[in-house]
Amino acid sequence: MDHLTDEVISFLQQKGPNFLKKWKEKAMLPPDLTQFHREKLESKGEFIYEVALKALSLPNVDLQTYLQASAHQLAQMKIRENSEIELLVYNLNMAKNILCEEMYNFQAEPQTLSKIFKQLSYIFDHFLYHSIMHYDRLKQQLNEQETRHIHSSHEDRLTLLGQMTSSFVHEFRNPLTTVQGFVQLLRAEYPDLPYMDIISSELDQLKFRITQFLMLSKKQEVNQEKVIFSLNELVEQVASFVYPRLLELKVSLQQEMEDGLFVKGIQEEVRQVIINIIFNAIEVMVSTDTESEIHIKGYRKGDSIYLEASNTGPKIPDSLIKDIFEPFVTTKKTGTGLGLYVSRQIIEKHRGQLLCRSNEEWTTFTIILPAPDQKGSSK
Template sequence: MAVREQLIEYLDQNIDQYIRNWKKKIRISESDIHRDKVEANGVMMYQLVQTNIKNPISDEKLIMLAKKVAVERAEANINIGDFIFNVNAGRSVLMKHMTYSGINVEDLQAILDSINELFDQFSYHAVTEYTKLKSNELQEKISFIDETHQEKLSILGQMSSSFVHEFRNPLTAIMGFVKLLQKEHPDMAYIDVIDHELQQLNFRISQFLHVSKKEIDTGYEEKIEVNKIFAGIIEFIYPSIVDIDVEIQNTIPSGLYIFGQHDKLRQVFLNILMNSLDALKEKGFPRKILLRGDKYEDVIHIHISNNGPMIPPETVDTIFEPFYTTKELGTGIGLYVCQKIIQNHKGHISCMSDEVETTFTITLPVEKSDLRA
């Protein structure tokens, strides 16, 4: 009897033994929704090997089985490592199984080589299909997340347009009367505290108006000295600086100018400084904020650093996303608004954090540019 015929007969008579040995090796989860199909797929691969020993099979048959198995493994959400392990388990068990056929190993070698090639091709097509399916699944999830973000922004915009302006109207009146009281009664107790808190409330409302895209753009572009805008902000948040006991070091050189909308750029710097103060509450002393600035060619770099807790690497990549926050009562829109304003000024904002310090870097063009509302 020819070697190939003898081997085919042996495989035909001992398929049950092969399946038992293979099932002892493979990894199948109890939650696998297609676990009942695993044995049938093993039998089909075994039969393809038998057919291939007699006459080389077409690629179509192998690819058909590979894609079928890949679809089932993807639907069962099986780890790709387990998938490959099971394929290789089938290969190794089959090779060992064939050595018990009584055929001389030298006579088997050419057949074993062809079977190895068959398994390699099966693995390639199965993993390619599995990867494609998982990639499509991931893209669908990303698209769903993006759509969800847009829906949230749309809802927030509708909410903001309906009642945030209603908040600002009485707030503007109150702030106006407080200013009058400050002029008429400059020594009145707590009037400065009231004014400070009202300014903070107005700042938060402005953030929601930016997100809702309903804010009327009343700002105009102007040449702004960086040191002066920070001096005003530091004066504004001085009560918070004293309360937390933070040392602010300002090394921004005088004569460093940016061009843009003063109120919006002030909002960016104020938001980052307030976030820095919040972060420093979680740190022991000394608590420091360092302001630095420089000009390189046609770009201004402004760095705001604090020595608070490190922001984890996985978080740094998401802090500018809308609604992402680590604060218990945070809205998750502050840094998103900052990024939006800086981008509208043709600039860029980024964050780097390690165990020593966290630094927000804002880059802005020196020359005047067309700004979007």
């Protein structure tokens, strides 16, 4: 069929102007047509036309390699144009139809024409297949690059925020420490002075909030020694710390803790996480009409220690719950969206997990930490 192929190619070469004319008339362009797309239209038609003629002349052993290489070129054109894959599919099929229409004028036996049509269909079908494959691969690479760029920019902004926050909060904490010192002196000299307990409690909570912000800064990432401590005692300390706030807002706190729960880590950081979760729960329940209740449950399961803090606040929407631990995401009107982000960073640093689930009745935050083994190390 070599001689016949030469005749077919020679015939189609003569029909080149007709092909390009019909191509420009029928090719589908993007809705947001630009001068760039107009200029590339003719060159793309010439490229597809040349690929088809070259493919007709190749033996089967070389055909797939050539079609793949040509498809990669076409996919790169589409990526540079930033046009949709649907246009590529339509225009390639349209180009095949134009060539087949031209072949009806070729003088040959019906059986011979049928073989030519089958070969053209084979070429265009595989050319289209490889073009879509390359287009999808290139598009995925671009999306991954964009995602990495966004993530990098996001991390840069968080780093800058941490540095700014650290500088500001360090300056803020110094006078706060002085105020706390004078409050202690006043309480010692005037034990009957009213409102000192309230002032002291508010200063403690302010100090807690400042510590939260400091944890955003890398300056706070010092190598503190991890120790084994009682989670039961820590929860009792937290309950005493938040008691004034619970009493003020009429929130009941129930505890259900198994005996002998120990974890290994930085006690103050884990304390910060538990306080943060409870404060969040208190704040979201303030605006509800239902009975405000927090239920803390601690237990061991396998090689892990679980601490669940549930509250009767409003359900967290499903669309938000997957991003609840991301920075600046909050359900509170006056929230910063940093507390849960910092809390997750702390728990993950302790080789644990911080999870959230929510329904119409309860919203539960679950802390999972590895239980220390008998030698005192975390598994």
